[in-house]
Amino acid sequence: MPGASGARRYSTGRTATAFRSTTTCRRTPGKPAAHGEPDASDSPGRTGGQQRPRPARTLPQPERGAAARRTALLRDGAVLIASGLVHLVVLLVGGGSWGGPVSWHKPVTFGLSFGLTIIAIAWVSSYLRIGVRTRTVLLGLFAADCVLEVAGITVQAWRHVPSHFDMETPFDTGISMTPAVGGGGLVAILSTLSAAAFLRRPGGPPGMALALRAGCGILSIGLLPGAAMIARGVYLTRTGHQLAGYASTASLKPLHGVSPHAVLVLPVLARLLAMTSWSPHTRVSVVRAAAGCCAAAAAAALVRAVAAH
Known part of the structure; x- marks a missing residue:
C-alpha cells in the first residue's frame, strides 16, 4: 500500500539518523571525524581544535586594595630606611656628636627603626586572621603615624634643635608633641594587631x-x-x-x-x-x-x- 510504504521509509530514515547521531556521540576522543560528522574544532569556544585561553583572573576589589596598600607600605618603609642611611652619611662626613638631644643620631635611628618596623608589620599582618578592610585601615594609619614622626624628628635635626620635649616656640611644641600623640596611636594599632594574633591562630608554615x-x-x-x-x-x-x-x-x-x-x-x-x-x-x-x-x-x-x- 502506498501509505504503508511511506511510513516504512519515514521510520527507516529516522532510525538511520538516530544511529548516526549515536555513532557521532560515541566516537573515540582524538579519532578524526568521518565525512559528514561534526568535528570538535567546529564547536563553540574552540579554534583549530585548541581551547581558547581563559581571561586572566582578577582579584576582588578589597583584595586589590589590600595589595596596593602593602606595596605602599613597603615603599614607605624603604623611604624611611633610605632617609636613615642618608643621615648616617651626613653624620660621618660632617661630624658631630652621636648622643645628646641635638644630634644626627635621631634621624638615623628613627628612620632605620621605623622603616624596618613598617616593612615587618606589613608582612606579618598578612598572616593574621582579620578582615581585609580592617587590616588596610590599621596599616594605613600605622604608616602615616610612622612617617609623620620621622619627618618631625628630621626637620628638627636640620634646624639643630631638640625634637623631643622642646617647648620654646609654638612650632617646636607642635613637633615635640607629635611623638606623644603619635605614640598613643601606635600603641593602639599595634595592640589591636597583637590581640588578633592571640585571639585567632595565625596562618603560615610550622x-x-x-x-x-x-x-x-x-x-x-x-x-x-x-x-x-x-x-x-x-x-x-x-x-x-x-x-x-x-x-x-x-x-x-x-x-x-x-x-x-x-x-x-x-x-x-x-x-x-x-x-x-x-x-x-x-x-x-x-x-x-x-x-x-x-x-x-x-x-x-x-x-x-x-x-x-
Whole structure:
C-alpha cells in the first residue's frame, strides 16, 4: 500500500539518523571525524581544535586594595630606611656628636627603626586572621603615624634643635608633641594587631604562629617604656625641668629599642626554616628557642632599667 510504504521509509530514515547521531556521540576522543560528522574544532569556544585561553583572573576589589596598600607600605618603609642611611652619611662626613638631644643620631635611628618596623608589620599582618578592610585601615594609619614622626624628628635635626620635649616656640611644641600623640596611636594599632594574633591562630608554615605571638608579645612589652618615656619627659619639661626630662629616658631606651624588632626577627626565622628539610617539630623547637632568647634580652633590658631607677 502506498501509505504503508511511506511510513516504512519515514521510520527507516529516522532510525538511520538516530544511529548516526549515536555513532557521532560515541566516537573515540582524538579519532578524526568521518565525512559528514561534526568535528570538535567546529564547536563553540574552540579554534583549530585548541581551547581558547581563559581571561586572566582578577582579584576582588578589597583584595586589590589590600595589595596596593602593602606595596605602599613597603615603599614607605624603604623611604624611611633610605632617609636613615642618608643621615648616617651626613653624620660621618660632617661630624658631630652621636648622643645628646641635638644630634644626627635621631634621624638615623628613627628612620632605620621605623622603616624596618613598617616593612615587618606589613608582612606579618598578612598572616593574621582579620578582615581585609580592617587590616588596610590599621596599616594605613600605622604608616602615616610612622612617617609623620620621622619627618618631625628630621626637620628638627636640620634646624639643630631638640625634637623631643622642646617647648620654646609654638612650632617646636607642635613637633615635640607629635611623638606623644603619635605614640598613643601606635600603641593602639599595634595592640589591636597583637590581640588578633592571640585571639585567632595565625596562618603560615610550622612555627609561624608561635613566632608571631611571641614577637607581638615582646613588641607590646616594648611599647610600654616608650609611653612612659614620653609621659615623664613631657611632664618634667612642662614643670620647668627639661634637662631632667632628657635624663629620665636614658635607662628605658634599650628596652624600647630592642623589643619591637622581635616581631620581624622571629617570623623571618620561621620563614627561613620553612625552606629546610627539617621536620615541623624541629622547626617549632628552633623558633621556641629563638623566642626565649628575645624574651631574655627584653628581660635583661627591663632589669637594667629598674636597677637604674
